[in-house]
Amino acid sequence: MKFTRRDALALGLGATAASFLPLRAMASVEEFVNAFTGGAELGSGGVTLKAPEIAENGNTVPVSVDAPGASAILLVATGNPTPAVATFNFGPLAGGQSASTRIRLAGTQDVLAIARMADGSYVQASQNVKVTIGGCGG
DSSP: OOOOOOHHHHHHHHHHHHHHHHOOOOOOOOHHHHHHTOOOEEESSSSSOOSEEEESSSSSSEEEOOOTTTTEEEEEESSSEEEEEEEEEOTTOOOOOOEEEEOSSSSSSSEEEEEEETTEEEEEEEEEEEESSSSSOO
């Protein structure tokens, strides 16, 4: 195949134009929750989420979650570009079903914890965190 300068220029311009097209938006919170729960209904109670009411810096916000009897816990930051923060899985030999971590928040938003209980049901808890300095470039 003969590749001319004109073909190379057309290919380069096409690639440049394609790079400016918007990509598919990041998945929404509902998509992450439905992927975790399989579309099951969410109950309340049985999971405790601890996060500060006001975080001075969104880069390192301490969060802890406790759900006795859970097999997995999904942690979601509803206002972040990528909402799913972490998934904690607990096996049968786990001493307890709790976890703590530090997360990055883009701004004031809700932090959501969804726990898959051993009986297959799902429960949730949420906490609003006010961020004074955003952690995701804000």
